[in-house]
Amino acid sequence: MAVFDPSFFNLGEKSGKRGSADLCAYFFLHAKQLLNSNGGFGLIATNTIGQGDTREVGLDQLIADGGVITRAVPSRKWAGIASLEVAYVWLRQDNWLGEFVLDDKVVDGITAFLTNPGKALGNPYKLIANQNKSFQGSNILGLGFTMTDEEAQALIEKDAKNKDVLFPYLNGEDLNSSQTQSPSRWVINFQDYPLDAEHDDLKKPKGKPYASDYPDCLEIVREKVKPERDKNNYSKSAREKWWLYERSRPELYNAIANLKRVLVLSIVNNHLGFAFASENIVFAHRLAVFPFDNYAVFTLLQCNFHYQWAWEYSSTLRKDINYSPSDCFQTFPFPASTAKLEEIGDRYYNHRQNIMQTRQEGLTKTYNRFHNPDETAADIQQLRELHIEMDNAVAAAYGWQDLLPSPSGRGAGGEGLSHGFHQTKQGLRFTISETARREVLDRLLELNHQRYAEEVAQGLHDKSKKKGKSGGKKKAQAESKKQDNDNGQMSLF
Structure with a gap:
């Protein structure tokens, strides 16, 4: 009779990977240890196997060690009575010359995120420029x-x-x-x-x-x-x-003491709705709080660029996002120029507030209307138009002119962002097209890697430096401030 070996719970730490991983990640690691060359296995897991800490501890390590995911279903409702989403993953050791099948479709390959590989490879890094600007x-x-x-x-x-x-x-x-x-x-x-x-x-x-x-x-x-x-x-x-x-x-x-309002997000939600709240209150632990009081940052966090980034790199709870500031905000590469984002953020936010006040409905019901193609009310249609305008302003802030609509109705590089009702993993959404989503995520990941390399070159990620001494802390703060200036983010943060 086989004896269960509890030591496999340490598998994630043996290679230096630590995190609050779901139990299923350790079964994947243990199964990998049992494979011979060119062997393989298929396992059913919770859909978090390709998300957050669970992905880092599990699938990231397996792929780094020569594992190849040949087939996967990223998320599907469990056939039993339990209300949960599961993933199906087939993995092979070493070479694979056959087809890759993702969600029953042949693709170029399959990443640890259980997605089709984009132009940019690897995981995003946490940026020093974004430290101490998001809290639970x-x-x-x-x-x-x-x-x-x-x-x-x-x-x-x-x-x-x-x-x-x-x-x-x-x-x-x-x-x-x-x-x-x-x-x-x-x-x-x-x-x-x-x-x-x-x-x-x-x-x-x-x-x-x-x-x-x-x-x-x-x-x-x-x-x-x-x-x-x-x-x-x-x-x-x-x-x-x-x-x-x-x-x-x-x-x-302490971070919000001198502000009259701050940006807040419910960590578990379906629509990723950011809102301003007074600073003189106690925030519950299931809220993420950002010490900003301007509409430019609201624009950047509410737009489709950050929306797609957050869904890509956060874990989920059933169909809801489980927003992780460390995985989503600290890694998000903000644009160098934010000068033209304040005005559109102001108009979008206050129009959304007027909708909620008039209808006596909150963010959830408002965005349910926003994403419902049968909802044709003038105020909701205007909110969609403002969202398009907001996304275009953010694309311009990044300098990605080819993603902007041309007089002919198409971006200079092809389809542009192609706003409309599209099927997504979250269901039918009024958002950018799948082609645009993958392009935006590729560009943001490339920019994240570029910013991280610049910070590394400045020694900002040198773990060998002593911590805790006031001199070192002041130097780090000065370097971080310099990095903000170099990245053009001083006006933002």
Whole structure:
């Protein structure tokens, strides 16, 4: 009888590849170890096998070690009762002279992303120019911290001091379903306050409060949060510091402290709708937050260029994107010039806001209309026209004039972006054509590699340099600032 060897969970780390990979990646790695030369296997996995960390730990390594994916189905609904998407992957060791079949179609080859290879090869790199410009919201770890608006106002009326630790709390449901993207609840936030003088091991700075200075709010947390922290298998820190969030994300709130609004995205969503939100709130952990208050960055993140990039390099949850700022934003190569993106972003954003206010619908329902070919209302048609104008402005910002429409209605290089209703992996979408999508992704990947090479040449990715010393940190900041100038991104960031 075969004995299961748990050591294969270390297969991903043996080659230096680490990440939050799905379990299926390790079965692929283990199966590869069992192959003889010219041997092969076929496995069914969750559709994340070709996405994010799971791809990096699994299929990326297999291909680097001589594996060839000969046939694949990237995503298909599981035939059983479970609601999930699965992938089918056939892999052969060493040479393959037969056909490559992707989604039942003969193609030139199959990548670790379970896609047809483009002109540019390889994975995108994280760019220093994009560091510290995307964050995940706070993981409060306890719904007992939250309350209704009425409950929060009652606490403030009881003692005005309570307002110091009470904040509006924005989550993904608010962002996607509310026509105003405004928080529907409030939350108690003691930031990093010690519990009281008896538990103040670090001796708080002069003027910094204790959580016990707000007895009304502390009692709520003691009754509603502490019991859950005590009985569940949380970390030692979460149990001992029950009045604090598990992840408060001070780096996020420091980054947005001087802004009146910031860009926010629900990490799990279907339409990738970015929106502005007030900075003086607590953001839930399933939100990605970007410390920008201008329409130029909104244009770049909402346009089809970043939309296609995000779907290509993020993982998914069923049919929804599971947006990863590290994989999507930190790798995204922004254009050198953004001067003409502010105006179109302003018009697009405010027209979208007017639609939501008039119809009393949120982002999800608005984009459901946007992508529905049977929806012919004038306001939605105008939003589509603005989206086309936005994409064209971004293409011009990159200097890709051949992707712009010509007087004859075609781009100088052929079809241009060819906006319209196209079938995609996400279903029918009003977007750019498949040919344009692959061209845009190829160009963005080439630009990412170019920017990364420039940063490497400047020593910005030299891991041998000592970290933590103030001199080194200041030098790195200066080099990063210089890199922004060299890349023409200073006006953007």
